[in-house]
Amino acid sequence: MLQGKAGGGTCALAGQEAASSVTHVNIVAGPFGPGRRPHGGRSIGVSEDNPFSIFRDWFDEATRSEINDPNGMCLATSTPDGFPSSRMVLMKDFDEKGWVFYTNLQSRKGEELAANPNVALLFHWKSLRRQVRVEGSVTAVTKDEADAYYQSRPRNSRIGAWASKQSRPLEGRWALEKRVAEFTAKFGLGEVPRPDFWSGFRVTPRRIEFWRDMPFRLHERRIFTRSGDGWTTEMLYP
Numbered sequence: 176m177l178q179g180k181a182g183g184g185t186c187a188l189a190g191q192e193a194a195s196s197v198t199h200v201n202i203v204a205g206p207f208g209p210g211r212r213p214h215g216g217r218s219i220g221v222s223e224d225n226p227f228s229i230f231r232d233w234f235d236e237a238t239r240s241e242i243n244d245p246n247g248m249c250l251a252t253s254t255p256d257g258f259p260s261s262r263m264v265l266m267k268d269f270d271e272k273g274w275v276f277y278t279n280l281q282s283r284k285g286e287e288l289a290a291n292p293n294v295a296l297l298f299h300w301k302s303l304r305r306q307v308r309v310e311g312s313v314t315a316v317t318k319d320e321a322d323a324y325y326q327s328r329p330r331n332s333r334i335g336a337w338a339s340k341q342s343r344p345l346e347g348r349w350a351l352e353k354r355v356a357e358f359t360a361k362f363g364l365g366e367v368p369r370p371d372f373w374s375g376f377r378v379t380p381r382r383i384e385f386w387r388d389m390p391f392r393l394h395e396r397r398i399f400t401r402s403g404d405g406w407t408t409e410m411l412y413p
């Protein structure tokens with residue numbers, strides 16, 4: 176029996192040895208429910224009717240508490256015939272205009288976004304036990320924004336963007352390394368310009384929901400819905 180800690184409860188892994196032999200995971204309940212620690216913090220936006228300010232506060236807290244990638248967000252797109260697909264991307268900018276991420280425009284997500292700009296974003300900050308759900312649609316960032324961000328990246332990441340035919344089949348790791356070597360030689364010591372196929376999107380929100388863990392699954396949810404130039408807000412049952 177492997178014993179580990181998950182939150183305030185005990186995580187008992189009913190396998191005999193290595194993780195590969197684990198067939199059943201039993202999270203033993205602690206005083207706040209299975210594997211949980213007490214929550215903390217104030218109620219969501221009680222004195223706040225601007226969802227961007229709440230997001231900013233929560234993100235600042237996550238920046239201090241998450242061990243890595245507090246700006247990681249799940250981006251859900253969908254195929255033209257309506258099948259969802261999701262993956263993580265990094266939020267690289269945020270303000271009242273929306274959430275910005277960068278990617279290869281010829282990737283699967285790039286092609287899905289070209290056909291259907293409607294998306295959902297999901298932030299989950301495990302250390303805070305909070306999530307934020309965003310629904311909206313994307314618009315392309317300006318060329319200047321994309322250039323400025325691209326040029327702020329490490330040189331090897333800029334070369335990597337040229338080398339990666341993101342989401343296309345890869346014959347073997349060697350094929351990627353060969354392309355990296357080719358582009359490294361091509362650009363030499365000179366500038367590495369932004370490829371036309373690499374840019375960013377801004378998610379303009381229609382709905383933003385804040386979710387905060389509360390004891391016994393009686394979680395707190397507050398949703399903001401776009402209404403003209405402003406927002407309406409209400410609480411939701413958990």
Ligand SMILES: Cc1cc2nc3c(=O)[nH]c(=O)nc-3n(C[C@H](O)[C@H](O)[C@H](O)COP(=O)(O)O)c2cc1C
Nearest residue numbers: 244247262263264265277278279282283284285342
């Ligand atoms: C934490 C994390 C952050 C990521 N950030 C990005 C990103 O900002 N842009 C990106 O194109 N891919 C990012 N990726 C890789 C994507 O999840 C995905 O593998 C890739 O973009 C291809 O997705 P697609 O085939 O759906 O287009 C990230 C992955 C992880 C786990």
